[in-house]
Amino acid sequence: MTLDYANLRQLDLNLLLVLDILIAEASVTQAAERLHMSQSAMSHALKRLRKVLNDPILIRVSQRQMEVTPYAREISGQVRQVLTDIQATLLVKETFDPATTKVDFRMATNDYVEATIGGQVLSKLMVDAPQVQIRICSTKKDEVLAALDANRIDLFIGAELDRKPWHDQQALYEEEFVCVVRSENPLTEMSLTDYVARSHILVSLRDDFLGIVDRRLAEQQQARSVIWSTPHFMSVPFLLARTDCVALLPKRMAEQCAKAMGLKLLPPPMDITGFTVSMVWHQRHTHSSQHQWLREQVAQAIQAL
Structure with a gap:
């Protein structure tokens, strides 16, 4: 579905949160209390929602009671799902449990680095992450950055590269x-x-x-x-x-x-x-919990040498 940005701009996405609370509480006063807003601010938000959705949302059925309209009831599930998706996508960080998660990492390096630190990394995997697999890729050095960009590899370990601004790097050790x-x-x-x-x-x-x-x-x-x-x-x-x-x-x-x-x-x-051995990765993986874990295993293997 193509996004209609012009129409979406008319809707303050904060109003979705207001709408969800109003439907749940069927009360301007109680909705205002749950969102720590003043009653006048909540009333103003309800007025804006009525204009945007062309529906009263809440209707008064007695002096002290309001009722959610059929249209608001109809869309309530979708509104809640949108808010859930936003929370999961933007606010809840990915969790990674190495003890139970099955994942396949692809690392580009040479046989020297693999022989130097591979044993330490492998022994930790066998104990702490039995379902994690690591694939060593023999990517040529002048093709590493392109492979990172194309997501063909997750991590490069080796002599420092002339990386681009969107590649992150961490020095591991000096070699002679x-x-x-x-x-x-x-x-x-x-x-x-x-x-x-x-x-x-x-x-x-x-x-x-x-x-x-x-x-x-x-x-x-x-x-x-x-x-x-x-x-x-x-x-x-x-x-x-x-x-x-x-x-x-x-x-x-x-x-x-x-x-x-x-x-x-x-x-x-x-x-x-001599030369510096570093690990390089694409910024898309900088804040990924599973990729952070992988880089920590490599760094710890260096400390154990």
């Missing part, structure tokens, strides 16, 4: 890089000479063999030999454990893999700028 080699390597520190002499494994999301390190090396008239490039962070520890290669990896992930996979972490031989 470490050099990773297998534990049999005798080095206790890695010089620049050692670093460039080794074969390198590179995590590249751009499908190439060049990273931020290569630009830094070029500034010093140095170069390294990247012999393996992969978009997957989590495959790199397995590759390092079986070779004499070196890789630059995020420290939190490397620390989790080091003991289990026989790896050694060394400081990089040059200053390498």
